[in-house]
Amino acid sequence: MQSIVVMGVGGCGKSSLGAALADALGWPLIEGDDFHPPANIEKMRAGRPLDDDDRACWLAALGEQLQRHPGGAVLTCSALKRRYRDTLRAAAPGLRFAHLVLTPEAARLRVAARPGHPFPPSLVDSQFAALESPENEPGVLSLDAMQPLAALRATTLEWLAAGDEEKTA
Ligand SMILES: Nc1ncnc2c1ncn2[C@@H]1O[C@H](COP(=O)(O)OP(=O)(O)OP(=O)(O)O)[C@@H](O)[C@H]1O
Numbered sequence: 001m002q003s004i005v006v007m008g009v010g011g012c013g014k015s016s017l018g019a020a021l022a023d024a025l026g027w028p029l030i031e032g033d034d035f036h037p038p039a040n041i042e043k044m045r046a047g048r049p050l051d052d053d054d055r056a057c058w059l060a061a062l063g064e065q066l067q068r069h070p071g072g073a074v075l076t077c078s079a080l081k082r083r084y085r086d087t088l089r090a091a092a093p094g095l096r097f098a099h100l101v102l103t104p105e106a107a108r109l110r111v112a113a114r115p116g117h118p119f120p121p122s123l124v125d126s127q128f129a130a131l132e133s134p135e136n137e138p139g140v141l142s143l144d145a146m147q148p149l150a151a152l153r154a155t156t157l158e159w160l161a162a163g164d165e166e167k168t169a
């Protein structure tokens with residue numbers, strides 16, 4: 001069973017959907033933010049966007065985590081750029097991605113409603129600037145992040161099941 005990454009900009013709802021999917025599938029949840037080195041957390045807290053170098057060792061650690069769960073896992077990871085996603089795909093071939101899509105305004109509102117979180121609202125624009133849409137890549141589901149969580153969960157589970165049926169047909 002191939003793992004799934006719940007991806008998107010800060011505040012799009014990765015942790016919420018990731019936890020719901022892990023629960024429904026009985027898969028472990030790999031919370032991507034837990035694998036940032038302290039320097040990355042400090043940088044975000046200081047309102048400075050992460051760059052490719054900052055994200056390189058983080059993505060390598062997340063790839064290792066995926067490899068530890070060959071039976072399937074749910075990973076939450078912003079995975080903003082094509083090459084970040086390809087790094088994860090190289091670690092777990094056939095990896096699937098559910099992309100939570102929302103507007104910068106909606107992301108800002110969600111992030112602002114979480115005071116104390118290391119990711120400040122001022123960083124939201126930089127997330128959209130870095131985002132390369134995964135739409136035309138294989139194994140990607142685009143979701144309207146403004147849908148209720150239960151609907152997002154149901155749509156993603158149906159999509160995963162349909163993909164598995166295709167593989168066994
Ligand atoms: N489908 C949804 N509908 C309404 N609110 C939501 C939905 N999903 C998440 N939220 C709310 O939006 C906020 C951000 O959600 P969450 O922490 O899951 O996002 P995230 O992408 O993991 O953020 P980050 O990457 O910055 O940690 C939370 O307050 C959460 O309760």
Ligand SMILES: O=C(O)[C@H](O)[C@@H](O)[C@H](O)[C@H](O)CO
Nearest residue numbers: 009010011033050078079119
């Ligand atoms: O790639 C990045 O810039 C980071 O991973 C951020 O997206 C945050 O980790 C997260 O989304 C907010 O907590």
